[in-house]
Amino acid sequence: MINSRQIRQLVARTYNAISQKYVSSYPFSQYTQYVDRFLSKLKPNSRILDLGCGPGIVAKYITERGHKIVGIDISPAMLKMASKAAPSAKFRLESMQDVSFPKASFDGAVAIFSLLHIPSYELQPIVNKVRSFIKKDGYFLIAVVRGKGEHISPDPLIKGRSMFWRGFIRYEINEALMKAGFKILVIETNYSKNTFGIERQLWILCQAI
Numbered sequence: 001m002i003n004s005r006q007i008r009q010l011v012a013r014t015y016n017a018i019s020q021k022y023v024s025s026y027p028f029s030q031y032t033q034y035v036d037r038f039l040s041k042l043k044p045n046s047r048i049l050d051l052g053c054g055p056g057i058v059a060k061y062i063t064e065r066g067h068k069i070v071g072i073d074i075s076p077a078m079l080k081m082a083s084k085a086a087p088s089a090k091f092r093l094e095s096m097q098d099v100s101f102p103k104a105s106f107d108g109a110v111a112i113f114s115l116l117h118i119p120s121y122e123l124q125p126i127v128n129k130v131r132s133f134i135k136k137d138g139y140f141l142i143a144v145v146r147g148k149g150e151h152i153s154p155d156p157l158i159k160g161r162s163m164f165w166r167g168f169i170r171y172e173i174n175e176a177l178m179k180a181g182f183k184i185l186v187i188e189t190n191y192s193k194n195t196f197g198i199e200r201q202l203w204i205l206c207q208a209i
């Protein structure tokens, strides 16, 4: 049985190897509407935490719209790209499991396709922590892929490397968010076409209560 630290090592190594390919394989243009809806709730110059920021595509989009970003990721190669993509943002090599910030120090947070690399037993503690970082009435935008179970399987972007993935069912993520002190505002399924076919995504916008 592989533990949390080993999962992070596996995930970081694979993302280091696919960082360049990742950007062209998963089209951001297909989900700007969800980021726009999140941004429409924010006051100007809000401070946003980007959990699993990857190559900084979302960070770039958000900083260009006048907000501040602090991005964290476990892949140094991804962070290098992120720093170039969003030069005004701050980035830290850190995991969602270990990261710490003062209470209520952010106006919002995003976790776009990053919680799907976290084993299910770590979801609730991480969501609780994110809630503590966000001010009351602040917003949290999440994107995951629908499905059941968790597994390690070959990464489709590179031969000979594996990735840890987990799928989400609605009620599970809803329950974790509500237990942590979030109110669900919108939860939607999006069918997104990428290099590998059609992906069933869940997009959730919630508010800290």
Ligand SMILES: C[S@@+](CC[C@H](N)C(=O)[O-])C[C@H]1O[C@@H](n2cnc3c(N)ncnc32)[C@H](O)[C@@H]1O
Pocket: 008, 011, 012, 015, 051, 052, 053, 054, 055, 056, 057, 058, 072, 073, 074, 075, 078, 094, 095, 096, 097, 111, 112, 113, 114, 117, 118
């Ligand atoms: C599918 S990519 C998404 C990147 C970015 N959010 C986007 O939408 O383009 C997932 C990212 O989450 C990061 N990640 C995975 N597990 C993580 C963890 N435990 N803590 C922080 N980042 C993590 C990966 O390194 C990778 O950059």
